[in-house]
Amino acid sequence: MTQAGPRLTAAGKEDYVEVDGFRIRSWEAGPPQPAGTVVILEGMTWGLSTLRDALAQKYRVIALELPGFGASPANTRSQSVQELANTMAQASTQVVPETYTLIGTSFGAHVALWQTLQAPDKAEALVLISPTALLPAADPLAGTPVDPTRRLFAHPEKAPGFASVDPATVAKEQALVQRLTGGMHDAEAERRLGEIPCATLVLFGSEDKLVAPEAARIYRARIPNSNIAFVYDAGHLIEAERPEALVNAVSDYVDLRETFIVGRQTGIINP
């Protein structure tokens, strides 16, 4: 498996949060007078700071690295996604006593979903990017030998510069996800989607080959105040292939919640 994108050096402050015996890496940035707080749970996308940077222009942004991902040691203690979500909820509360907008990507979105269910008063809004929680359709590439990059990118051939990640890191992350999810549809999460109290946006790349984008319709049908969005011509790692579109949609949603559907672009050509 490869990790998407160059590792950008955004102007943020790295630190650590101690929770449940884990030492969780954090990154923080934002303006002097932020409009609010955004917490981003990051898994394999740690270091892809396009979205972080864009949101940090206006918001206090805190990115938290999931224990067992990236540079952190192997996580052999979390026994379920729910338990890991509880850890992340505590970590979030330590750095952000107030409420926040919660964003998760891929497995991080699965954790963010459970974090919201476990701490419903903390999330003002929830953004799930390519969430892996619900797998209603068969594996889009089942039965075919597939280059791992095809699962992550719509156009692997157009993604030069995407460096390979240390195979040991990949193995560590995959082992954790497999142990916690079994690679299975999270029926319990699906059953409880109706309990999510906050405005929720779910995004999928239109060419996602890891999770069939048809999963989006379940979130839209079950979460009371939700929107789903398809990012055209992007695979699972939307941020790697259509960063501008992702930033545009997520920023609008963080700013405007469900009113992000209201058109605001002018049609005037020559006033």
Added chain:
Amino acid sequence: MQASYLGAMGYAQRYNFPTTWPIPPSYHDPETSVRSYQEGMEECQLAEEMGFAWVSFSEHHYSGRIATGTPAVMAAAVAERCKKAKIAMLGHLLTLNNPIRVAEELGLLDNLTNGRLVIGFLRGTPNEDQTYSVNPAEGRGRLLEGMDLVIKALTEPQPFSWEGRYYQFRTVSVWPRPVQQPLPPMVVATRSDDMLQYAAEHKLGLAVSFVPVDQMAKVAEKYYAWCDEAGWQPTPDQIVFRGSIYLAETDKQAEAWLEGIKQAGPVPGGIAMRPAVSKAIQAARAGEPFDLRNILAGSAQGDVTGAARALNFFGGPDTVVKQLKAYHDQCGVGVVDLFFQQPRVSHKEVMQEIELFGKEVLPQIQEF
């Protein structure tokens, strides 16, 4: 092989048009225009009666030659007269239109016809880009994204947002959904490799227009290979060829008609443009630089480029059957979409041709 009648709805006095596009509205006479549409619909009705399996409609603008700038409106009117034939939208020019509006029109048409809709995607001739001021350089990208968006809009059961390169819609929830589930039959009208690959990967049919049989065979060969690579093979009715036809009782009569046409002077094609415009469009479509200074040195009179399409099928019934069979045998064509409204051919003559085709040609081509 099945036959399709192209409902061109040509303006009866189209032989008076200038050669260049667009045709000035000053050529339009309301009485003639109303009569022309009525005659066009009569032709569609007769075609259905004579056994044509499809009636097709095509989006073309600013000309009375194929006078259906809003093809869905025309298709809806004809669908009330033709109750058996498939209504083939071959089709909307996706690069020019709002894909959501196109999806809504297609969904409604499939409901009005109780599931007789066939959908075709195409880009259009270079002049069409100018209709709604679309940048020719962006046409291919808009078409590729537009097809994805139309398919998503017709199949997604929940309201959604679309974050595209050319289109952004924050609320899409098309109603009504098509009667044919999951989708009506779809073909992609193209000869371009990337579009052929798109059609093959998405299990969509192929439509090709007006080219000689050897050229279509090369296109079809590539398409079949990519379909094979994608793990499927198209059925005969997924391979469509649109061609021009002049059918007479005998080859000799057809030759006499052609001689008369030649003697009458240049055939008004109606899609030609001034060379500067034509070259600018082609350069933009190809992504090449274009230096206007080279054009300003050219003819101030505006010589025209582009010629009238050649006839693909010409002659008496047996000759036309052989010509059609070549497209079937060499390209796998299962549906031939026929453009009967040739220059200087009257409504009465078109009706005679349709009847002759139904009696003498159709029974033979239905055998293969």
